[in-house]
Amino acid sequence: MATTSVAASSPHPHLSRPRRRNSSATSRTSIRGCLLPIRCSSASSSQPPATGGEEGESGRRRLSKQSSWEDRDVEGDDYLYRLGKEADNLNITVGARSGIVDELFVGNFLGKDSDIVFDYRQKATRTFEYLQGDYYIAPAFLDKVACHIVKNYIAHLLNNIKVPLILGIWGGKGQGKTFQTELIFRAMGVEPVIMSAGELESEKAGEPGRLIRDRYRTASQVIQNQGKMSCLMINDLDAGVGRFGNTQMTVNNQIAVGTLMNLADNPTRVSIGQKWRESDVTHRVPIIVTGNDFSTLYAPLIRDGRMEKFYWQPNREDIISIVHGMYIKDGLSVEEVSRIVDAFPNQALDFYGALRSRTYDQAILEWVEEIGGHEQLNEKLLKRKKGEELPTFIPPKPTLEALIESGYSLVKEQELIMSSKLSKEYMKNLE
Structure with a gap:
């Protein structure tokens, strides 16, 4: 099959793509051996590509001087531009990984596998491998946490039942609420995403609320992509968003509380700033929070439809x-x-x-x-000194x-x- 010539006007001839032949509304593009159906325009490939900032004969404005992409999605928008606008993962989350990015752009400066944030993404969840040995788990505590997690995972099978998304574990100081929960996670094989009260305040307005949604979506990705049980756990919630005496409620406190309430009401539709897509459905992720005094929290957050309460007082x-x-x-x-x-x-x-x-x-x-x-x-x-041992x-x-x-x-x-x-x-x- 004869191939078409490369456009001479391209500033990088070795990077230019061969001009496509006339095709119907749908063509198939091969990306490293994978065939992906793409909705294409019916414009003739015999027309020279328009340069950036100029309009081609079809009247479309080019988004890049070097791009010869003329495809539109099913909604009529530029395909690559829409993907970049909607995607919540940037280039840095992929990095220059060999076999994913074209070999021409990988180079040897950072190495063949220079994934910038790979280690951070791997540490987003806890595995509790350090908990070695036999520890005692209180039966009442185990029943409450396990029941809450299971109910949220099978909530779609429970007809006409309102399943609270949040489990609030509260009680006296130093009673082992967090440690008992971690032991249960280890026993059940749950890899949670953990937050603390210190992350519920920031110098930037809205940042804690966005962080909660981001951690929630991270736990959802663990469930969907890795096939492991996960949940979102927030330690000492009352210390972060509770009202004590004459303390002032900040904007971030209000947004954090509102975010948790919104998650409890809409656990499968969570946005962190990207454009909404109908196909963007998040897996339901159970939330577990700990604290000492939940009476300091905003009352609508702890109502029975959103939060199930468990008072822990070991006998x-x-x-x-x-x-x-x-x-x-x-x-x-x-x-x-x-x-x-x-x-x-x-x-x-x-x-x-x-x-x-x-x-x-x-x-x-x-x-x-x-x-x-x-x-x-x-x-x-x-x-x-080198070699000196204590x-x-x-x-x-x-x-x-x-x-x-x-x-x-x-x-x-x-x-x-x-x-x-x-x-x-x-x-x-x-x-």
Whole structure:
């Protein structure tokens, strides 16, 4: 088959495309072995391509001086221009990956596979591979989280049932709400996209709302493209958008709350700024939020149709089982853990984790003396000579007596903070 000649007027003859022959309304273009049907115009290919900023004989204005593209989509718009305007992923999300971008443009400057943001996109979800070992998961907690995730994944099968998109887990400080949720994610094979309250404020108006929608769509892409269960989790929601005392509600607080409400009402239609397309349907993604006091949140956000609430207050059996999981590697029995829990009642779960950390203090001080004392810390920790190794740190084995002794010192510090109230002493002359 004879090919047509390359246009002599092209500034890059080796990049110019062969002129197309006359065709019907639809032609087939080959891209690296893939045949894609494209709606084409009926303009004759015998006409010379119009240059950028000029009008061809067909009356169309060229979008590029170097482009010979004359195809229109089914709506009559320029095909490439519409794709670029609607797409939410830019060139940097592809990079110069060999086999995807033409070899002429790959080069060797950044390497054959210079995907600029590949590592960031890979780290968008959490896998919790660091959670090694057997940890206790409270049955009530597991049932609530698992039921919420499953209900949202099969919401289209549940007729005449309003499934809340958001699960709000709230309760006292340090009760292990986030950690229990992460353990459930690991057990169920869920790879969530996680946000914190610190990301709900920005110097740019509307940025937190856009970030929430972007993370929501990222979790949806994990479901659709990787075939893995995912969800969006926001930690300490009340700290980010709650009202405390006379604190002021900012524009970003309002937009973040409004975005969550809109997601709960329209979980499959989410825009991050691109033009709407009828085919752009987002997979329904369950949302899980944690907090300490949901009464500080905007009331319409936490209504029953949008958010299902779960108050987490572990009982004595739950606390003993969870704390025993913390100390199981230290060889403490369930009876010894029970004695520790009974010695310090009404304490949060993070208190018992602090006991274990406090027992390391003396061993660390002895290790500092072993490497040369406090004066040598900078030299030994940061400026060691090549090949110089630090002495091995041998962690101590916590005993029941040492843990109880550390517990009393922590309780004493708690009582001192509550009884001193030094801020009142500082401010008493200003009253």
